[in-house]
Amino acid sequence: MRRIRSKSVEPKTVDSSSASSDEDSVMSVQNQFTSSTDNADDMMNFYLIIHMQSLILLLKQTLCSECNNYWNGSASIKQRDGLYMHIEFMCSNCRFITHLHSSPQIPNTRRREINIRLEIGGILCGLSHGGVMKFLGALNLPPPVQEQRYSEAQQFIWNYVTKAQEESMTAAVEEAIVEGGGMRELTVSGDGAWPTRGYSSVHGIAALCSTTSHPKVLDVTWSSKKCSKCQGAESLRYANPDLFLIFQENHDCQLNYAGSSGGMEKEMIHEMFCRSLPKYNIKYTSYIGDGDAKVHKYLVDNPSYSDVNIKKIEDTNHFAKRMLTRIMKIKKENANKILSDGKRFSGKGRMTDAQAVKFKIYFAKAIRENKTDLNKLYQRSWAIFKHHYSTDEQPMHEWCDLRWCKYLQATANGEKFNHHSQKIFCFKKKKRVKTSQAAAATTTSISSSESDNENFHTVNEENFDDISHDLTIFEQMESDQDEYDDNNDYEPGGDD
Structure with missing residues (x-):
């Protein structure tokens, strides 16, 4: 293997017009592989962690292009800037020097790409300069750039971001305006989040997303109840009042909220509504929330536009989850209560967590499939309850669907169907929940776009627990059902 004679080796893409023979070679490769030349170049555009001794051993197996002998020389670091290194390899026979730059230079700057990537990684992982230094030390890599330059690079990155x-x-x-037919009045979904769980977080973030076929973020903002720089400068207040005054005049304070953590979301959503006209020359006329009435009420009480009455659209998932919450509340309140049939409200063959989750899923599915037809929505919502409430003496399947109702299927085939009515006592308790939720579903505008907004935020521990809980319930669903579960056959589809 012969080394390429070059005094400077910089990582760069191959010039396909260098020579005709190279062009022919590239064309033959293109004919053999389906990927393009650009994709092939991208596959080699990455960094490797290589021990220095391994690199020198590799060089000793190559021939020096100057003296045509096996290379047996020395390597020295000419310059180091963080992870970037300029290394000189000198042949001991002819003293020929080859230069290696371990990372390209960012155009129009003196910064090296590898250092910028390291700082971006530190930001994404929540590592300070000290944390990055410990990490590199554990890998036996050179330390990062000095802390002051590290902070300057972070500001450089932030400007581009x-x-x-x-x-x-x-x-x-x-894009949302074009998909909406040119109208500058948009429907948006909004949601807020805290970096830490509970109602004691000092920081909050919120985002508004479009409700197009491919929802995207339209605006973001944040709230903070403290400023770490202000807290750090408090020691100057009495030690050096003049310097403290200069700091206050030139400091960009991060403190922009003084209320409770629970009120952050409504304030941030309202802020983004108010700046939609000066920022984008649009108005947000409909809002899809997560079921929290405080946000919409705040938008109505503090109108962002003088000529627009912002409409509230319910999110399907949260709307159905409310019914699950109320059923679970009834289950908890009546856990040890003996019903008129002499059995408890909950337990095997009675009201289980799996049954409650099924009702939530069926209700959400009924909304999604019939949200443009209020009469059908009302019927399909009630069909879930009536199907399970039916008995041999009083079958109530008039609003059921032949696709999933075994009673209608048996009747159509001229067969007899036996209802198992042991659960009738449990369903009497749930009837009042179904009444209010079905009525609300037919008088409320409902959308499923809120889930797109929530996916924008990182899955935190709280909603991860909710997801895990639902999955665990489904895994136990078969074991929770007994011989009387044949009547539980409503299967219109899952909660997507």
Whole structure:
């Protein structure tokens, strides 16, 4: 293997027009493989962690292009800047020097790409300069750039991220306008989150997303109840009042909220509504929330536009979850109560968690399938209850669907169907829940777009527990059902 004679080796893409023989070779490769040349180049565009001794051993197996002898020289670090290194390899026979730059330089700057990537990784992983230094030390890698330069690079990155963020959100707004037929009045979904669980977080974030076929983020904002820089500068207040005054005048304070943590979301959503006109020249006329009435009430009480009455649209998942919550509450209140049939409300063959989750899923599915037809929505919602409430003496399957109702299927085939009515005592308790929820479903505008907004936020421990709980219930569903569960045959589909 012969080394390429070059005084400087920089990582770069191959120039396909260098020579005709190279062009022919590239064309033959293109004919053999389906991937393009650009994709092939991208596959080699990455970094490797290689021990220095391994690199020197590799060089000793190559021939020096100057003296044509096996290379047997020395390596020295000419320059180091964080993870970037400029290394010189000198042949001991002819003293020929080859230069290696371990990372390319970012155009129009003096920064090296590898250092910027390291700082982006540190930000994404929540590592400070000290944390990054410990991590690199454990890998036996050179330390990062000095802390001051590290902070400067973070600001450099932040400027580019902010610019890209604004361009992306502006493009998303224009895309929503085009999909809406040119109307500059949009329906948006909103949601807020805290970095920590509970109602004691000092920071909060919120986002508004479009409700197009491919929802995208339109606007984001944040709230903070404290400023770490202000807290750190408190020691100057009495030690050096003049310096403290200068700090206050030039400091970009992060403190922008003074209320309770629970009220952050409504304030942030309202802020984004108010700036939609000056920022994008649009109005948000309908809001899809997560079932929290405080946000919509705050938007109505503090109107962002003088000529728009913001409409509230319910999220299907949260709307159905309310019914699950109320059923579970009834189950808990009547856990040890003996019903008129001499049995308890809950337990095997009675009201289980799996049954409650099934009712939630069926209700959400009924809403999604019939949200454009209120009469059918009302009937399909009640069909879930009536199907399970039916007895041999009083079958109530007039609103059921032949696709899933075994009673209608048996009747159509001229067969007899036996209801198992042991659960009738449990369903009497749930009837009042179904009455209110079915009535609300027919008088409320419902959408499923809120889930897209929630997916934008990182899955936190709380909603991960909810997901895990639902999955666990489904895994136990078969074991929770007994011989009387033949009547539980409503299967219109899952909760997507």
